[in-house]
Every structure is written in structure tokens, then in C-alpha cells.
Amino acid sequence: MARKKRELQEINAGSMADIAFLLLVFFLVTTTMDTSWGLARRLPPPLLENQPDPPPIKDRNVFVVLANANDQLLVEGDLMEIGELRAAAKEFIANPNRKEDLPEFKPVDIPLLGIMQVSKQVISLQNDRGTSYDLYIQVQNELAAAYTELRNELAQREFGMSYEQIEEMAKAEEGGEKYKEMVDAIRDVYPQRISEAEPKDIGG
Amino acid sequence: MSKFKKDDNRGTPAVSTASLPDIVFMLLFFFMVTTVMREVDLKIKLNQPEATEIDKLEDKALVDYIYIGEPYNTELYGTVPKIQLDDDFADVDDIQDYIIARRADRPEALQGKITVSMKVDQETKMGVVTDIKQELREVQALKINYSTRERLPD
Numbered sequence: 001m002a003r004k005k006r007e008l009q010e011i012n013a014g015s016m017a018d019i020a021f022l023l024l025v026f027f028l029v030t031t032t033m034d035t036s037w038g039l040a041r042r043l044p045p046p047l048l049e050n051q052p053d054p055p056p057i058k059d060r061n062v063f064v065v066l067a068n069a070n071d072q073l074l075v076e077g078d079l080m081e082i083g084e085l086r087a088a089a090k091e092f093i094a095n096p097n098r099k100e101d102l103p104e105f106k107p108v109d110i111p112l113l114g115i116m117q118v119s120k121q122v123i124s125l126q127n128d129r130g131t132s133y134d135l136y137i138q139v140q141n142e143l144a145a146a147y148t149e150l151r152n153e154l155a156q157r158e159f160g161m162s163y164e165q166i167e168e169m170a171k172a173e174e175g176g177e178k179y180k181e182m183v184d185a186i187r188d189v190y191p192q193r194i195s196e197a198e199p200k201d202i203g204g
Numbered sequence: 205m206s207k208f209k210k211d212d213n214r215g216t217p218a219v220s221t222a223s224l225p226d227i228v229f230m231l232l233f234f235f236m237v238t239t240v241m242r243e244v245d246l247k248i249k250l251n252q253p254e255a256t257e258i259d260k261l262e263d264k265a266l267v268d269y270i271y272i273g274e275p276y277n278t279e280l281y282g283t284v285p286k287i288q289l290d291d292d293f294a295d296v297d298d299i300q301d302y303i304i305a306r307r308a309d310r311p312e313a314l315q316g317k318i319t320v321s322m323k324v325d326q327e328t329k330m331g332v333v334t335d336i337k338q339e340l341r342e343v344q345a346l347k348i349n350y351s352t353r354e355r356l357p358d
Contacts, residue, residue, distance in 0.1 A: 017228055024232045027236055027239050028235060030239060031235055036261035036321060038255075038258055038351040039258055039259070040347075040349050041350065043340060043341050043346040044341065046344070128330065129331030132326065132330070133333060136330055140350070141352075
């Protein structure tokens with residue numbers, strides 16, 4: 001039996017691609033590329049027992065937005081469509097004509113900008129248990145957009161670029177500090193004060 | 205002469221597929237690295253509202269999710285919006301325990317940075333959302349994020 005020693009056969013790697021494709025398809029299917037986006041908010045801390053009532057705020061400084069169970073908006077006593085809310089909120093926050101029934105101002109010394117007239121505005125948002133979540137988000141979005149637009153206008157005036165651009169620059173690792181100061185200054189002029197009422201049924 | 209004339213029908217050689225596995229493996233590794241496994245099996249219909257003034261949720265490891273919406277299986281669970289935590293339906297009363305348990309899973313230094321992402325169907329009524337917000341306040345989980353889709357400007 002003098003057989004010639006057989007050479008080791010090479011393994012056929014032709015099906016390797018198939019196996020890899022199989023795995024690839026699996027990961028393609030299970031992968032979720034969705035990045036989560038959303039409206040970031042901070043809830044107020046829980047009420048303590050015997051907590052003293054906060055000092056009263058003058059009516060002219062409060063912008064009341066009510067949303068009822070039929071998804072209607074009552075803004076400062078007037079029925080309003082969601083499309084008008086942004087302009088109304090902007091007018092309230094900035095009070096460009098210094099009207100008597102819109103918020104008061106107090107001078108504040110702000111770094112980079114000097115002494116600015118900062119409005120004492122507060123936006124109060126109340127909703128019913130029957131309000132739809134969609135409307136609630138739209139209201140939150142419009143109010144946030146009002147602040148963003150005002151901040152943009154101010155940033156454009158003071159620094160020659162939009163607030164969003166400055167915010168973007170402030171995220172940079174190097175040289176971000178300068179822009180961070182600008183962001184803080186603008187936020188000091190137009191602080192976002194949206195207060196949500198303690199829940200209660202205001203009915204339809 | 206015939207010595208140099210080996211084969212007559214010399215067509216184009218077949219393209220070598222030997223490097224195909226390499227290419228596929230490269231793609232495979234890309235997807236393996238970037239993939240995030242679906243966190244939960246959704247048992248509710250989730251059609252999120254749209255918004256424009258939105259921020260990105262940065263660190264996914266520090267986010268807890270609360271899902272609210274109408275159950276898929278309406279014959280079994282009815283059409284009233286339900287809360288889903290991880291893979292199960294839950295009650296409003298379970299929220300506090302869930303948040304505390306999830307908080308204990310994280311290193312202590314990062315516990316203050318946990319965000320609660322509320323993924324709520326747009327048809328839901330605010331009542332249940334308000335209840336959850338009250339529960340979150342009770343356990344000092346104050347950083348929240350109303351998850352929305354991005355509305356493209358017209």
C-alpha cells in the first residue's frame with residue numbers, strides 16, 4: 001500500500017461571502033438608525049408640604065395660555081388659533097412698544113452687552129386632562145420658537161450671527177468659551193420662563 | 205511557431221470574487237459597530253407629534269423611556285392609551301419604582317444626568333401624561349424630553 005501522501009486540500013472559501021451576507025442582512029434589519037429628537041424640558045421640583053405660596057406676579061407680566069379638552073386655545077382671554085400663538089408670544093415677551101398692559105422691564109447689567117432692559121415676563125401654560133398631546137406639543141413648540149426667534153434677532157443685532165449658529169459654535173471643544181459667554185448673555189436677556197400650572201380640571 | 209500559440213479562444217477572464225467576502229465583512233463590521241438593538245418591542249401604536257424646536261438626545265445610555273399609546277392588540281387591551289415600560293404594560297403607580305430601579309443601575313456619579321424620554325402618541329390625552337409628570341417630580345426625575353419627529357420647514 002504505498003500510497004502517495006496526499007496534499008492537504010484548501011478549504012473552499014466560496015461560501016464565506018454567503019455567511020457574511022447573512023450576518024450583514026441580520027444587522028441591517030435589527031439596526032435602528034433613529035436618533036432621538038425631542039423637546040427637552042425641566043420639571044419643577046415637587047411641592048413640599050407647608051410650602052409658602054410664591055410671591056404674587058403682576059397680571060401684566062403673565063401670559064396665560066389655556067388649552068381645553070376640545071383642543072381650543074385661550075390666550076390672555078381671547079380664543080386663538082395655534083398659528084397666531086408665536087406672534088402673540090413674541091409681542092408679549094419683547095413688548096416693543098412698551099405698552100402698559102404688557103410686561104415691565106428692569107435694567108440688568110449683562111456681560112458683553114452692558115445694561116439691557118430685561119422683561120419680567122412669565123408664560124403660564126395650563127392644560128386640561130382632555131387636551132390632546134399633539135396640541136400640547138404644538139403649544140410648547142410655538143412658545144419655544146417665539147423665544148428662539150427673539151434670541152436670533154438679538155444675536156443678529158449684537159453679534160452679527162444667529163443664536164443657533166452661536167449655540168453650534170459653543171459646542172466646539174476649542175474656542176467654545178467665547179461663544180458660550182455670548183449664549184449666556186442672550187439667554188439672560190430673553191430667559192425662557194414657561195411655567196406649567198399644577199394640574200387641575202378646567203373642563204371643556 | 206506553435207509553441208507560442210497555446211489557446212485559441214482566449215476570452216476575458218472571469219472577475220475574481222475572492223475579495224467579495226472582505227468587502228462584505230467590512231460592511232458587516234460597520235453595521236455591527238453602529239447598530240443599536242431595538243430597546244423594546246413596542247406594544248402600542250406610536251405616532252409622535254412633529255415639532256421644530258428640538259434637541260438631540262445625546263447619551264443614549266443615560267435615557268429611560270416611557271411609552272404611551274393605544275395598544276396594538278385592541279381586542280385584548282382595549283383602545284384606552286396604556287403605559288409601556290420596557291416590555292410590559294404598566295400603571296401610573298409603577299413609574300416611581302421603575303425610575304428608582306433604573307437609577308440604581310447607573311453609576312452614582314451619573315445618576316443626576318438621567319433623562320426620561322416620553323414617547324407619546326399624538327392622539328393621547330394629556331391626563332395620563334400629566335399623571336406621569338407628577339410621578340416623575342415625586343422621584344426627582346426632573347430632566348425630561350418629549351420625543352417628537354422633526355418637522356421640516358415648509
